[in-house]
Amino acid sequence: MHTEYFIVDRENPDKEILGQAAELLKQGKLVAFPTETVYGLGADGLNEKAVADIYQAKGRPSDNPLILHIAHKEEINQLVAHIPANAKILIDTYWPGPLTIVFRRKAVVPDIVTGGLDTVAVRLPDSIVARELIALAGTPIAAPSANTSGRPSPTSAQAVLADLEGKIDAVVDAGGCQIGVESTVVDCTTPVPTLLRPGGVTLEMLIATLGEVEIDPILSGSFELSPRSPGMKYTHYAPDAPMVLFEGAYPQVVELLLQEVTTALAAGKRVGALVSAETAARLPAGVVSSVYGMRQQVDKIAANLYMALRSYDNNTVDVIYAEGISEDGLGLAVMNRLRKASGYTIVKG
Ligand code: TXA
Numbered sequence: 241m242h243t244e245y246f247i248v249d250r251e252n253p254d255k256e257i258l259g260q261a262a263e264l265l266k267q268g269k270l271v272a273f274p275t276e277t278v279y280g281l282g283a284d285g286l287n288e289k290a291v292a293d294i295y296q297a298k299g300r301p302s303d304n305p306l307i308l309h310i311a312h313k314e315e316i317n318q319l320v321a322h323i324p325a326n327a328k329i330l331i332d333t334y335w336p337g338p339l340t341i342v343f344r345r346k347a348v349v350p351d352i353v354t355g356g357l358d359t360v361a362v363r364l365p366d367s368i369v370a371r372e373l374i375a376l377a378g379t380p381i382a383a384p385s386a387n388t389s390g391r392p393s394p395t396s397a398q399a400v401l402a403d404l405e406g407k408i409d410a411v412v413d414a415g416g417c418q419i420g421v422e423s424t425v426v427d428c429t430t431p432v433p434t435l436l437r438p439g440g441v442t443l444e445m446l447i448a449t450l451g452e453v454e455i456d457p458i459l460s461g462s463f464e465l466s467p468r469s470p471g472m473k474y475t476h477y478a479p480d481a482p483m484v485l486f487e488g489a490y491p492q493v494v495e496l497l498l499q500e501v502t503t504a505l506a507a508g509k510r511v512g513a514l515v516s517a518e519t520a521a522r523l524p525a526g527v528v529s530s531v532y533g534m535r536q537q538v539d540k541i542a543a544n545l546y547m548a549l550r551s552y553d554n555n556t557v558d559v560i561y562a563e564g565i566s567e568d569g570l571g572l573a574v575m576n577r578l579r580k581a582s583g584y585t586i587v588k589g
């Protein structure tokens with residue numbers, strides 16, 4: 241399959257070009273597009289065949305449900321059975337933006353979108369390109385991150401093509417994604433809303449808005465409990481080499497990482513280090529470093545994270561050592577993704 245390539249301006253996208261991409265969506269085809277979080281792989285969310293093709297292109301397990309993306313708040317009413325009071329508050333405060341809300345679904349939502357669950361996840365993205373594309377398509381757009389299942393999410397059109405060129409009908413390129421990690425997922429079908437995936441809307445923001453938020457046990461490390469968000473149980477964001485994550489108090493955590501790097505180099509390994517700029521300056525020669533940002537600039541770390549992980553594609557190193565950061569704010573989302581990328585191979589300092 242030939243993958244068509246469209247390029248548009250992020251703030252002021254050409255309507256005619258987006259119209260061509262929207263036409264493909266209407267025909268049941270797969271179009272990758274940018275959002276403020278990561279690139280999504282879009283299809284008409286009410287077309288079962290089109291949604292089935294998303295799973296096929298990504299190699300995604302069919303019990304991992306998809307998010308439906310809408311262009312205007314009112315479009316929620318056609319999809320969900322009931323909007324709880326807490327969800328109303330979240331919608332008014334954070335939409336459009338990097339927040340996905342889980343509702344009880346209406347029957348119009350196909351089983352293939354929800355993995356058979358009686359709930360549906362909905363998001364109104366902030367990205368102008370995403371919203372205009374969805375509006376032109378005139379249907380809710382099902383869109384997981386536009387990566388091969390298990391790989392880091394794409395934050396550029398180039399990263400989309402690296403995984404999916406020839407497997408999807410088109411990609412819309414509007415440059416890099418500002419946030420860089422996927423949306424926060426909050427389940428509002430529980431009496432107290434439950435955080436299922438940390439993201440751009442932080443836990444601190446949710447607590448400030450709602451007063452009380454439960455945290456899914458899998459996020460606090462109780463992996464034996466069955467995950468409520470099916471996506472949480474799969475290995476994710478994994479780079480091409482095994483990764484070890486160093487967690488703990490700073491600067492001890494960095495000393496520990498530097499020791500391991502030295503030991504691995506001495507053993508003849510090709511060593512990668514996914515680290516802060518401060519730590520990169522202290523690495524010995526011969527290490528393939530990928531810098532995710534300055535330790536205090538968590539927004540930049542999040543924005544660079546997936547590109548940094550993808551820099552180890554094509555088997556360039558034998559092992560990657562990653563430097564953990566504080567879990568404050570967006571740091572919770574960054575650490576959640578790093579833990580999953582490491583397959584929970586974690587050294588605590
Ligand atoms: O930022 C994002 O959310 C991006 C962009 C493209 O919007 N999309 C994205 O989709 O990250 P995906 O499919 O990679 O992740 C969706 C997550 C998965 O963890 C999935 O299990 C969860 O949302 N999810 C979807 N529907 C759900 C439901 N009904 N109940 C609980 N979790 C659900």
Ligand code: MG
Pocket residue numbers: 384385393
């Ligand atoms: Mg994903």
